[in-house]
Amino acid sequence: MARFQRKGKGGMPAISTASLPDIVFMLLFFFMVSTTLRETSLMVKSSLPEATEVAKLEKKSLVSYIYVGPPIKSMQTLYGTEPRIQLNDSFKTLDDIRDFISSERDAMSESDRPLLTTSLKVDEETRMGIVTDIKQELRKASALKINYAARRVEKK
Amino acid sequence: MPRPVPEINASSMADIAFLLLIFFLMTTTMNVDTGLARMLPPMPDPNVKQDDVEVKKRNIFTVLINKSDKLLVRGEPMDLSMLKDKTKEFVMNPNNDPNLADQNEKEIPMIGMYKVSEGVVSLQNDRGTSYEMYMKVQNELVAAYNELREDLSRSMFGKSYDKLSKEEQEAIGKAIPSRISEAEPKNVGGK
Numbered sequence: 001m002a003r004f005q006r007k008g009k010g011g012m013p014a015i016s017t018a019s020l021p022d023i024v025f026m027l028l029f030f031f032m033v034s035t036t037l038r039e040t041s042l043m044v045k046s047s048l049p050e051a052t053e054v055a056k057l058e059k060k061s062l063v064s065y066i067y068v069g070p071p072i073k074s075m076q077t078l079y080g081t082e083p084r085i086q087l088n089d090s091f092k093t094l095d096d097i098r099d100f101i102s103s104e105r106d107a108m109s110e111s112d113r114p115l116l117t118t119s120l121k122v123d124e125e126t127r128m129g130i131v132t133d134i135k136q137e138l139r140k141a142s143a144l145k146i147n148y149a150a151r152r153v154e155k156k
Numbered sequence: 157m158p159r160p161v162p163e164i165n166a167s168s169m170a171d172i173a174f175l176l177l178i179f180f181l182m183t184t185t186m187n188v189d190t191g192l193a194r195m196l197p198p199m200p201d202p203n204v205k206q207d208d209v210e211v212k213k214r215n216i217f218t219v220l221i222n223k224s225d226k227l228l229v230r231g232e233p234m235d236l237s238m239l240k241d242k243t244k245e246f247v248m249n250p251n252n253d254p255n256l257a258d259q260n261e262k263e264i265p266m267i268g269m270y271k272v273s274e275g276v277v278s279l280q281n282d283r284g285t286s287y288e289m290y291m292k293v294q295n296e297l298v299a300a301y302n303e304l305r306e307d308l309s310r311s312m313f314g315k316s317y318d319k320l321s322k323e324e325q326e327a328i329g330k331a332i333p334s335r336i337s338e339a340e341p342k343n344v345g346g347k
Contacts, residue, residue, distance in 0.1 A: 051291060054192060
């Protein structure tokens with residue numbers, strides 16, 4: 001089978017692809033390490049409001065999330081279109097927030113507990129009533145560090 | 157003599173690796189969570205009798221947002237675009253206006269004597285206010301404080317606030333404390 005030998009003059013020498021797997025593996029490992037798989041599946045629509053003065057949330061392990069917004073399309077037959085609160089993977093009511101915060105606290109190490117930050121991911125079309133109620137609940141649970149999640153936009 | 161081991165064809169290795177690579181590329185979310193950090197005031201203890209802290213009227217900058225997302229700042233309607241400049245003017249009070257925030261001279265490490273503003277921004281909203289508007293107002297108020305800090309940092313240290321050391325940032329924070337209070341909710345205007 002000498003068909004593939006170089007015919008005549010000129011012609012490009014074949015580029016060796018032997019190192020291609022190495023390169024691909026390198027990329028693969030990079031993405032494997034940097035990936036954070038989504039832990040909770042969102043059941044509410046939350047398109048965050050825009051803000052210019054946002055700060056980064058450091059240390060994901062210290063943050064617990066509260067999602068608020070109208071349920072997504074597939075949930076609307078069951079739960080309607082009024083904004084609801086989602087904690088972890090299910091819809092909850094205001095009274096569950098205190099339990100949620102204390103269970104989040106228990107999951108943390110003793111020294112990290114005062115640093116617990118609650119990130120409020122609220123849909124921009126929500127009315128403030130429910131947000132105010134959540135804030136009151138958080139104050140009762142003395143989880144005072146909060147963060148209003150927002151998308152960063154550039155200053156005009 | 158041992159039999160020669162047949163060589164395994166490794167050319168499909170790249171395909172497998174690509175497959176995995178594409179899977180991780182698709183599932184990756186590298187978004188960093190960003191937002192406005194705030195502290196809530198602690199819940200007042202019901203057993204302890206409340207003695208109302210008297211804050212002079214000139215030191216309060218009330219911002220009200222009603223349920224149709226209109227602003228009322230110190231009793232006057234205002235557009236959102238004016239809020240930042242008005243807040244800055246209120247906090248710094250450059251012309252010593254007796255209606256704007258009082259100032260109190262204090263010794264601050266690394267800066268020296270500095271007139272610290274006594275002004276408090278009090279933000280109140282209705283239950284019917286939209287979250288979008290609320291965040292816009294919060295953003296403007298934070299922006300006002302950030303700009304004041306930036307100005308002071310430039311005049312004191314000749315550098316941008318972000319580039320200062322931790323101690324310097326703390327000193328600036330003491331000179332211009334960010335006092336945005338989210339008042340106790342009041343139920344007005346219904347749903």
